[in-house]
Amino acid sequence: MKDFITTNGYDMPPSEFRKFGHQLIDWIADYMENIEKYPVLSMAEPGEIKTKLPPSPPEKGEPFNNIFEDVEKIILPGITHWNHPKFMAYFNSTSSGPGILGELLSAAFNVNGMIWQTSPAATELEHVVLDWLRQMLNLPEDFWGIIYDTASISTLHAIAAAKTEAEDKYKENFEVSKLCVYFSEHAHSSVEKAARFLGVKNIRKIPVDEDFRMIPDKLEEAVNNDFGKKLIPFCVIATVGTTSTTSIDPVEEISTICNSKNIWLHVDAAYGGTAAIVPEMRYILNGCENAGSFVVNPHKWLFTPIDLSAFYIKKPDLLKKTFSLVHEYLKTEKDNAVVNYMDYGIQLGRRFRALKLWFIIRYFGKEGLANIIREHIRISNKFAELIEAHPGFEKMAPNPFALVCFRAKMPDKTQQEINKLNETLLHAINATGKSFLSHTKLNGDYVLRLSVNGIHTQERHMLETWELIKHTLETILKEQI
Amino acid sequence: MKDFITTNGYDMPPSEFRKFGHQLIDWIADYMENIEKYPVLSMAEPGEIKTKLPPSPPEKGEPFNNIFEDVEKIILPGITHWNHPKFMAYFNSTSSGPGILGELLSAAFNVNGMIWQTSPAATELEHVVLDWLRQMLNLPEDFWGIIYDTASISTLHAIAAAKTEAEDKYKENFEVSKLCVYFSEHAHSSVEKAARFLGVKNIRKIPVDEDFRMIPDKLEEAVNNDFGKKLIPFCVIATVGTTSTTSIDPVEEISTICNSKNIWLHVDAAYGGTAAIVPEMRYILNGCENAGSFVVNPHKWLFTPIDLSAFYIKKPDLLKKTFSLVHEYLKTEKDNAVVNYMDYGIQLGRRFRALKLWFIIRYFGKEGLANIIREHIRISNKFAELIEAHPGFEKMAPNPFALVCFRAKMPDKTQQEINKLNETLLHAINATGKSFLSHTKLNGDYVLRLSVNGIHTQERHMLETWELIKHTLETILKEQI
Structure with a gap:
């Protein structure tokens, strides 16, 4: 019975926690630095992740390294990267360094x-x-x-x-x-x-x-x-x-x-x-x-x-x-x-959720947080201007915050055809794995949404996405001819 | 505007995340190793923590080190240590090494x-x-x-x-x-x-x-x-x-x-x-x-x-x-x-809560988890035997799991007097900061509860708590004479 008692009761020994903790912190830092190398939207097919996982739990414990290898091999391909600067779907809620550290400490206290x-x-x-x-x-x-x-x-x-x-x-x-x-x-x-x-x-x-x-x-x-x-x-x-x-x-x-x-x-x-x-x-x-x-x-x-x-x-x-x-x-x-x-x-x-918010407000300060949000609004306004200045697109709603509703225009087509085109456009953009947008319907119109509220999103990401949107549309229209 | 852009968008730079991440992992490992040095139950008075915190948010961001110093100075004295092996109140839900690491990764993915x-x-x-x-x-x-x-x-x-x-x-x-x-x-x-x-x-x-x-x-x-x-x-x-x-x-x-x-x-x-x-x-x-x-x-x-x-x-x-x-x-x-x-x-x-549970089941294995739970039950059964064998105490309910309800006996006293004594006993035990128990009422009787389900709790913690209970009761009874 006693063989599983460590200096830390029955828990992972502190030396191991230290070792794998450092390893994980480095892994996360690397992940954040390389985030743009991953496809934003997971390319997994339904059921794909599940079939890679054993159907039954392990009888005996496994070394932490094995688990970690499976994170990279099995879990990572099934992650849609909310941290990716070109995740512009939904409202892109991202975490932040101080927020992650706050959550870590809160999990450790576990009050x-x-x-x-x-x-x-x-x-x-x-x-x-x-x-x-x-x-x-x-x-x-x-x-x-x-x-x-x-x-x-x-x-x-x-x-x-x-x-x-x-x-x-x-x-x-x-x-x-x-x-x-x-x-x-x-x-x-x-x-x-x-x-x-x-x-x-x-x-x-x-x-x-x-x-x-x-x-x-x-x-x-x-x-x-x-x-x-x-x-x-x-x-x-x-x-x-x-x-x-x-x-x-x-x-x-x-x-x-x-x-x-x-x-x-x-x-x-x-x-x-x-x-x-x-x-x-x-x-x-x-x-x-x-x-x-x-x-x-x-x-x-x-x-x-x-x-x-x-x-x-x-x-x-x-x-x-x-x-x-x-x-x-x-x-x-x-x-x-x-x-x-x-x-x-x-x-x-x-x-203990207050801890992470306290970390964030103190680390960025009121002014720092305002600066990031202001910059998101500026970037999205610029995107809205690009849409409005382009003959192939139209803005579909006011953009008081940092989200733009838009669609590809087609003057001589029915609403159904335009909707179909925009749906095709959205799926084609997302299938590239380069950017991830979402959609909505407004008065029956299929409309694309581009949201700029991730902490890693800078102007260049919006501009690259804009190029991707235009290019994807051109390709679709060429294929349709 | 651009001065707050790092290689990580507007987030904490990866080099900083790495530095403070490592620091925090070490801090948590040290905390777990030294957990028995802290009083289990926070000794803070109502309002004490609050008065140490500034009433308004900072205008400018602060270095992470400052925040961390305040965790030690302000937050820690207000923590009731759920990780403490002698936290035996309520159901002592504790975290675990793999669970904390799972939560860390889940906060980083933030899906x-x-x-x-x-x-x-x-x-x-x-x-x-x-x-x-x-x-x-x-x-x-x-x-x-x-x-x-x-x-x-x-x-x-x-x-x-x-x-x-x-x-x-x-x-x-x-x-x-x-x-x-x-x-x-x-x-x-x-x-x-x-x-x-x-x-x-x-x-x-x-x-x-x-x-x-x-x-x-x-x-x-x-x-x-x-x-x-x-x-x-x-x-x-x-x-x-x-x-x-x-x-x-x-x-x-x-x-x-x-x-x-x-x-x-x-x-x-x-x-x-x-x-x-x-x-x-x-x-x-x-x-x-x-x-x-x-x-x-x-x-x-x-x-x-x-x-x-x-x-x-x-x-x-x-x-x-x-x-x-x-x-x-x-x-x-x-x-x-x-x-x-x-x-x-x-x-x-x-x-993404499944991640931490996956880490835990794999790290400990089904057998490992069963071993810990079985040991908790064994320890609490032993406590129940000590209670039953001692003339000054009585067990107040069956203990099918790992929690024992008990109280100090007083043959010639009224229910009210016995309740008062046990309430005094509980508060005196908890005030030592050495162990933390809770209470309930059963058919009007004030009853103490000792729960053994924290991952750090070993037999010696129960035995030390048992000595504390007996000693505290003796002291109270002496003072009453």
Whole structure:
């Protein structure tokens, strides 16, 4: 029995941890330096990785070197490289050096910050770092913050808090089946998922204007209509930086409607929010001070390893009312003097996520982070100019942040033919492994999306991608003749 | 603007990453080697850490060394050391060398495994590793697996799937207000939280026997009673290894009731499940093959950095039905050939968690993991024997796993006095910083809990803690005279 006991209990001996730790750090540094040599999008076929892995677990332990060889041989070809400077699909959330080191330290401490006592530093650093972020975004002091894993969970908590408030307000007239929630058709899928999950049946998708922004008059109309039917309009979700086009709902006007009708406003700024760190971009959050809750994801555009979603709420007691349920084994002497974050969410287990964000804010500073985001916006604006100046392409939506929606133009073709061409174009670009873009549909049009928000992406990567796009289109058009 | 561009885009330069990475690996190795020098429970007072941190974020970036100095100076005193071999509170989930390295690599790749295409290896490794774990637990092949963050979320998904099934089954007779859920009063708080969250109003807490196990007859009675009232009994949660005492609900008998009444059975084996890797412990999962869903947390007793919760379900299509909502920008050509895990859960963003579990299973092997768990059980059994053999203490519950509930005995005192004494004893032990225990209440009795499931915990740590317990009690009793 005792042969597996080392100086480190039953764990990997420290000498081995040191050796393989150094090896892995060097491997990661090399990987980052050589990242452009890899195809951005994994070229694996469905099932290919799986067939290379043994169907059953090993009976005996293996030397760490074997595992590491398989990372290179089996895993690496199945990785789509989010770190690649030409990953321009979706929102390219990248990590960063200080973020990776923060995550490493957090995995080593491995504290569960469910209550204050289980690591006071985890709770108090979370409090401080979220307040730093709040200040960086110039949001009001009554925004109380908590870290969840994803925006999906943050939004779920927002709608749950709104529901609890409605229950308090409507008392015996409250019925889940009467609840109505409002968001634009461009809101993130997680918003509808969360509302449905909470049993909300009346989901009102408010039309958008030609720039894909919610139309406040249509919202007001829908709300009045539901009040007229004796239903309960309880929550509106506005988006700052929608996923398809990064459009910005008119939060200020929406908040006026919500406040006058006493409806909870939640702002989903998961992607767009961090841009407000750039002083000249702060306008994007105008009106957010009137919201009941707000989410921004540092793991999207603040170079924080996934996952870290920052959620702010003005009435945290509603979360506590919704979620607090404390069993005896979690009670401590200090409960009256401290915040136990587990009381404010569905998850009891809580990783020490604040550490990596603290590393990042300190290493780059507010100014450094603003510089990177500003540069991303500049690069994407330049791409938009190239698109607009080229006769073969057209821009398909405004680009307030660092994402451009565009497509290849074909004057004499049907919508179906143009869509087909652009779909072919996207797949052909991605198949080269040189750049990775994604797509969306806008009013039935198949549209390509180019997003510049990875920390490794510089102007030359955008320019090389632009050449690739033009060249690929030419090749396709030649083949079609 | 360009002065912040390095060879690594706008990120920390690779040379710096290398330097500080090596430094951090050495720091962690030293920390692990010296872990016993730290007080287990942080001695910080509420607010102490916070006051040492600047109230506002830095304008300019800082050298990484400064940040690192503050980790030692400010953060470390606020850490409760979950890695300490005498952290015997709660369930002492510890990380492990290979787990930390897996988390490091996963933070470096930083892929979001929301769909197959965004990293085929993340999806396919998750599939393979969860199947390995299923085989290690000897669970049936029709258990389909997915990784969530925490057992709270796994259980939430189980109850949501059960609800969707009930909706399908009861059709127009379905009403959320009719739903009834059943679990023992010893089930984890997350179970009740999840049920309430999903709008379930009829929460039936089934009584337990003298060993804190759900009484099947009482369950059947409650179910029949609810059917009689035209309500909808839709979900039972049985626990294998409850949080207070690690009692095991009689899953086999419970599953017979559930199957005959067509009620969803979810088994919460978050803590206890991994013990089934030890062949002679496999009995603890008897009957689980009949469950509709099952959760086990490798981050609890399989040395995996928090968080990683493994969820198994026989009808994954119910999850898809509950959660799938795919916007255009996430559609790919491969959707029919692959699993896109985002369709099976509330969270869109998904970390590459399978990597660390793969590292752990390969490094230790099935046998190695079984050896560690078996040793934990042996150590805790020995502690239970010491308690039972000592006239000043008594064991307060059976100890089927690696946790012992006990208290100091006082023959001629009232329950209140005995409770007070044991509370004083616990706080006095924890205040030494030498060991960290937690408590619970059983039938009104204040009871101490000693859990042996950290990877660094060896027999001598239990023996030293036992001496500390006896010595502390003696001191308290002397002072009281």
